[in-house]
Structure formats: C-alpha cells, structure tokens
Amino acid sequence: MSRVVIALGGNAMTAADGSARPDDQRVAIERAAEPIADLVVAGHEVVITHGNGPQVGNLLVKNELAAHVVPPVPLDWCGAQTQGTIGLLLLDALDRALAARARPARVAALVSRTLVDADDAGFTEPTKPIGRYLPREQAAVMIEHGQMWQDRGEHGWRRVVASPEPRECLDVDAALVLLSAGYVVVCSGGGGVPVVRTEGGIVGVEAVIDKDLTAALLARDLAADVLIIATDVAAAVVGFGGPAPRALAVVTVDELTALAAQGHFASGSMGPKVEAALRFARSGNGFSAITSLDHIGDALEMNNATVVTAAI
C-alpha cells in the first residue's frame, strides 16, 4: 500500500482539442476517475491535485466582458472558483467510479491555499502569460487598471502575472485528517489559491502557481510514497524534436538534473514537470513518475513512465 499524490493536467481536464466547455471537462474527468479508482481499489491512499489553466482563462474573459456590470474578481478568487467546479466534477466522477467497483464513496474536495513569499521575484517581474490575447487598445485599458500586459507579436497583447514559488500548502493538515479516515482527497487545485502572510493575516494575491511544483510540495508534506504527474504523454523525452528522441524510463535525480541543465525540457510544458519530479524525489520520501493517465497504475510499479528516484 502506497500513499500516492496524482497531479492531473492536460487531457485529464479538457477535450482533446483543449476545449474547456463544461461537458468536455466532465467527460475528461470521468475518464480520469477510472484509473484513479483502480488505485483506490488496489488499496492505495490517493490524493488528487489538478491544473486549471483553461478554466481560469475562461473566468478572466468573463471578468473582462462583464466588468461594466459586475465587479471583476481577483486571480485568487478565480483559482478558488475552479477548485469548486473541478472539485465537484471529481467528487461526482470518483463516487461513480468507486460505486462501479463496489467501494464506498469516500471522496472529499477541499478549498485550499498555497503560501507564497510576498517578495517573490515574480511579483516585480511577472513572467506567466494568462488569459486571451487582446488588441493593443483593449490591453491598454487593462494596463490603466494596474495590470501588466506584453506585446506577444502577431497574436496581440497578453496579460502576464507572477508565478511565485509555492512555499507551504496551508490546508495540508485537513487533507491528512481525511486521508487517514480513508478518503480520497482533492486539494491544492490549480496549484492552490495563492496567498501571502501579512501582519493582518493571510490574504490572497494576484498570481498563479505552477500546479506541478505545488504537487511536489504537497507530496512531501503528506509524506507520500509516490508523486505521479499525469500528462498527455507517457514519458519525458530527451532530444525532443531532434533526430534521435529518447523517452526516459527510470532515472536518478542526478541524471535528470544534468539533462534538465542541458535544456532538454521546454520551460512551458515538460520543464516544470521535470522540476517537480526532481524536487519530490530529492525530498527522500519516495519516487516521482511522469506518465499519461492510462499508465498511472503501471507507474507505481515503475513501468511505462519516466520514473525519478533518489538513487537506483
């Protein structure tokens, strides 16, 4: 029996064409629930976290188009909203998948926050593009409202925000209580709602946190045995796009660190997944696996995945 943290992204959350229509999200998550339910039936303790990029993108468009009637909500609220909807979908889907396996439905979804540093460099030099492209004139209006936008060439302008380092999953203790009581727990969705600690208490900030980096922190704090980063592909690939691409199987932290330093993994896609896998494996609790949804069961056996271990 292992304690497993699964980070859902990519095609586990939306249609194959990236669409995040409500029905597309429901269907994708129902499919994701099947292999997860198999892990539960096999006796593993399971915690699920998830991305929310397309969903937040949709909320930002709504913010923008309704701003003359309804006050826009800040980015931390957008994150909390997606924890609500994706949490709801996961509750329903896992209830069903577990019932089909004659298991009692014990699934809980927590609204959960991730602490970041108020002086994280991301706040002074935002780098993370979010939301839709707009023509320069419309971007200028948002810039007047204090947002930072960048000229992205032919597509137009796009908002950039801070993507600070996750420092602490604030609601991990509640997740542990539920996990110990036999629950599948959904938490830290979208990397967790970004908050900072101030003299006046904890307050939300305008930022997005990389969900894989938060997953690594969550897995460490839950003393998980395995972190599985479920994505669109079954492995991280060295020499991607080159003449001799090579899918990585089992690698050590040292080996993968060296490959990452050579620039094999794209900063916007596989890069953060590799970094998250490295962080958890370095923590000494267990191993990390990057794989597709179909192979999360195999990944626990170190098969059909890029597996990152402290040492072989």
Added chain:
Amino acid sequence: MSRVVIALGGNAMTAADGSARPDDQRVAIERAAEPIADLVVAGHEVVITHGNGPQVGNLLVKNELAAHVVPPVPLDWCGAQTQGTIGLLLLDALDRALAARARPARVAALVSRTLVDADDAGFTEPTKPIGRYLPREQAAVMIEHGQMWQDRGEHGWRRVVASPEPRECLDVDAALVLLSAGYVVVCSGGGGVPVVRTEGGIVGVEAVIDKDLTAALLARDLAADVLIIATDVAAAVVGFGGPAPRALAVVTVDELTALAAQGHFASGSMGPKVEAALRFARSGNGFSAITSLDHIGDALEMNNATVVTAAI
C-alpha cells in the same frame, strides 16, 4: 460544549447596501468571523454554512455577457464556484480571528453537494427568481436557450428556476471526520451544489436550494445541538409591518407552527428561516435560533434570539 451549525446570510456576506464586490464580501466575512471565533474559543464545535444569492447573481451576469466567447456554466457550477470563493474568505478570516485569540487555526472548507429529487415539483413549476432583470427581447433569447423567464412587471423579465427540497447532504461524513478532529468546517454553502441520483451516477442540476432548509438538514445529520440562523435581524417578528409588531423570544415548535400557518412570515425572507428552524427543532436533536450575527453567542444561552424548542 455544544455542536453548533451556523447559517450565514444577509449582512454576513455582503455590504449593508447588498453589494457583493470582492472587498465588500471580504470585510463582511471578516466581521462575521469574530463572533464565530468566540464560540470556538468557548469550546463549541462549529460548522458554518452560508448563502450565495448575490454571488450567483453576479456569475449569471458574467455567463450571459460572455456567452459569445466563453461557454456559459450551469447553475450547479455557479454554486460550486461560490463555495470556492466564500470558503476561501472564511478560511482566511477564521484563521485570523482564531490566531488573534491564540488558538491554532483548524478550519476546513469542503466542496459539498445536496441531493434533491429529480421529480421535485420545482423542476416542472420553477418558482425561484434569480439573476438580473432583462428587457423582454433579451429574455426571449435566453428562453430560446431553454431557460424559463417571467414577466415581473416594471422591472422587466427575470429567470425562474427550480428550488427543490434538500433531501441529503452528500458530503456530511467528511464534515464529521473534520469536526471530530477539531476543525471548524465550512460546508453545504449556498444550500449545497444541487445534484440528483441517476442510473449513471450523481449529476448536477439547474436549481438553487434554500440555504436555511439545507442548514436544518445538515444540523440534523451532524447531530448538532443548536442550529443558528444568522440574519439581519435579532428575531422573527409577529405582526411585522402592523400596528403592534412583537419580536418572538422562546417559542415551541407548536406555537411557531401555528404562527407560520397564520402567514406571519414572508415567503421570500423570514418564511424559509422559520421553516428551517422548525424542521431542526422538530428533529428532536436540539433547538434552533434565529438572530443577528452580534447575538450568536447569546443565542446559545437562548437570549437575544427567536429560539425554537421542541417543548419548553
């Protein structure tokens, strides 16, 4: 030590003028957290549920104004979104209020669903008005999309939806686990996300559930000692608007049932609160109290509130 369910509504959630701007909500909830934290310090077990009317109203406007770009989300998703944002505000506010009292912050917010009957009369004869008024032409567009709208006179047209009877709080077991571990638990916000049970599993429905009626169900299922319905006024009033209004203090279920039958309580405001208070008091677990936020501590002592007991 009592187990207390508190249903927050009205001025606990928005500014005095009803505004649901993000900062207004934050300030209102920070104020609500103070007397709640006092109950925790006094040793009581506390579960919080809350309304979401103005918040869902805002989300519906966004749905409508962005529909040409972003797919609208159904009402059950709107409910889940408000559980996210209001849950987040309550986590932050209670963390702060408890820290100020030198108590460890043990607060958790659950995404939670309420089961309703698929054949509830509300689905064939919707009665609950939601969202903003629109001119007839705009309402006609939404009617073509399958929504039911009604002519409400000089204000214009307004959407009506089902407001079915809450039958079961599906995530109450997770709330009990957290409560037993010493957590203040936020759950069943907005009456809970409305779902029905089908052959294919649990699915969301286009409906809103009265948050006070859900609170009564929640209080019963949690075996609470007290249900406190926190609203804008310190008591239910008999003869409201008449020559000799009389605030109710301690009344029995039989007395209040008779007064309700006489039509003393408005169907859109005090009516459901009285009905919820009656339901919980009839369940035989404990007593109900309708009062303002300032008096929730007094209400536990049966003071400064309309208190409903099985018998005196």
